Amino acid sequence: PGIVVLSFFIAFLGSYASISACEQFRLSKIGIVYSQYASPFFYLVLMAISLGGAGIWCMHFVGMAAMSLPDADGNHLELRYDIGITLLSLVLVIMFTLMGFYVSSHDVVFMKTKREIVEMFVEDAAAMSMKDVQKMKTFQMVMIIGTRAPQHLLLGGLITGSGVVVMHYLGMAAMRFQGHIVWNAGVISASVIIAFVASVAAFWILLRLLSIYPDQERL
Template sequence: MIEHFTHGVLTPVIAYAVSVIGSFVGLMFATRARRSRGAARGTWLAFSALCLGGTAVWSMHFIAMLGFHVPGTSIRYDTTLTIASGLLAVAAMGLAQYLTVVRSGTGWLLAGGAIAGAGIVGMHYMGMASINMHGHLEHNPLFVGLAVVIALVAATVALWFAQRIRGVPAILLASLVMGVAVSSMHYTGMFGMHVTVNDDPLRGPVPGSTAPELLLPLVVGLFVFLLVCSLLLMLGVDDTAPRRRSGSDGQDGERASDPASPGNETGRYTGRHSTGSAWDRPARDRGASPERR
């Protein structure tokens, strides 16, 4: 019988927390990307894709798999497929966010949601394909379908959040919802699995890496990456800060700061007093008129 919670609620709670943190930082970067232009936008989108695809989705899946156990066989993971599944999730989130943030519009949102959802599903089942054991693993089509629906909805909602929400409280609430959606998709797919163990007494060792062997570099890299991202968010210069509103000619800011600019009476008088003749000054400063003198 398959065990999904070998360590009790510890693994699902940690996996959910990691998903929420990754979603929060990723959505914060998406907000920056939405308000930026040029190279800055591309940088924020890249960081957002890494946080959402690499942390909120892929890392959540891998940490949750620490509680997965099949009695009668060891479980190992193919390192290449495991890493490839993470890259797939990041690439899908990056493309989906580009379509949503740069292109905008309902049609692009739905297209981005489909791409991101497909990436999440592909990541999950590629990760499952990386499992090596003395047995055969099968998936129930009904649970696969439910997992696909949850992934599509979760991805579309995440992109909608990235496109529209503003403010830390709203982003935090969105991150909590995203964590629930991603975790639900993962365990829905896991509950639809069936394993047939091979009882051959001559079976050799299972090839691949154990979960702890992959977990240690993952955890270290994860927290270092999130720390760097958090510092970027807190200390990075926000080039999207609102500037002083300009007039129709776009030069009000310059005129306001230029003491000799047109429209500044004091500046005009000072400039003319220093360089022009006495007859350039206002009549009240030249004394009486010629007729009165």
Template sequence: MGHLDHAAFGWLTPVLSYVMACIGAALGLRCTVRALGATGRSRRNWLITAASAIGTGIWTMHFVAMLGFAVSGTDIRYDVPLTVLSLLVAMVVVCAGVFAVGYGRDRTRALLIGGLTTGVGVASMHYLGMAAVRLHGDVSYDPTRVAVSVLIAVVAATAALWAALNIKSPIAVTVASLVMGAAVSSMHYTGMFAVRVHVTPSGAVLPGATAMQFIFPLAVGLGSYLFLTSAFVALSPTTGEREASASAQQPVESGAVHGPARTV
């Protein structure tokens, strides 16, 4: 058995990965709130932005945490196509879950379908990402911990979508995203503690790219996308603000200029 280190850089990767998950969640919840207040193409665009934010946040969280993953007695490489596929799975499945909630007629059913879809998607993204790991030896999993990690993912996704439907105030969105970030992180580390590696020492060259060659630049790029989108969403006016500014620009009718007589 190889000794597994989940935090080779100390607290840096767990903390940074948690922050990425929280930013993705906060942005996703904010966009979903905006989507529910919009209609037509605007609603669809907000939902796509929400899905890409949550998907990106979850994926970045996973692979930033993976930067700290090391196994004694072997190097680790990552299969590039599988790693990219795991990102696409995260995006597409979260998109399906968010759209189920955004366009669902029956709130409860939409929430359960959306939560289940998104949760299973998050878990499949995680295990696809793990399948992309290349090392000298065999990787196996503890089935109970795998099942628990999938359950955490489904519960976390359902809770996050519920929050998106029911929470409007910025403070509540912040709290919800901190909770969702914690849930996504705990799902990741539960999944990681399910891993068993039987190392077979070898001098052969491993296929794939190192974490620093491939995952680090990709995580930086996606992290930048999250920050830029956050800035855009924060600065774009809400539906209420847009209506208020539109009504303020309309010509005021002559009778209403003076307003009601003020009583002292």
């Protein structure tokens, strides 16, 4: 259980670091640069390493360290990893995450000021009556902006989700032990869907929702 908790904590730290890097990326894009090295691309790479390298890759292999494989006699099998395939999974997940972040960073709401976001809402609500607008709750207003032109978020999530899937199953393919793995097609399909949905949701929160509520990034 301790190793599982550690893997969760690593994922948490990776996610937190990627959120911080995302904010620095946004600030550098609008011209607020803190050092000569703080280019937008620098923070984009930092986001990919934080989320892909730490939040996803490290979490995966630390979590796998908690697994034990008993044989028919109850003895634990020795588990090793092919170093080449393992490192390849690291490189690929960072590259896919980098591409996903880059595509998603072109989202129509990300990089917008609060005033520009309000103007977007007014534009979207133009077809509604003033009475309906006045009755709208904050959640409904957020959903109007939150669902506007999501193609960059969807594509970026698809790319990053693909990286998660590739990394995970390459990591599984890197396992070396006296036995074999039996795959369940249904579970594999579910894992792929979860990877895509989670990636899109993460980008929606990171690049869309936190653009609407920038003061909540510290949470």
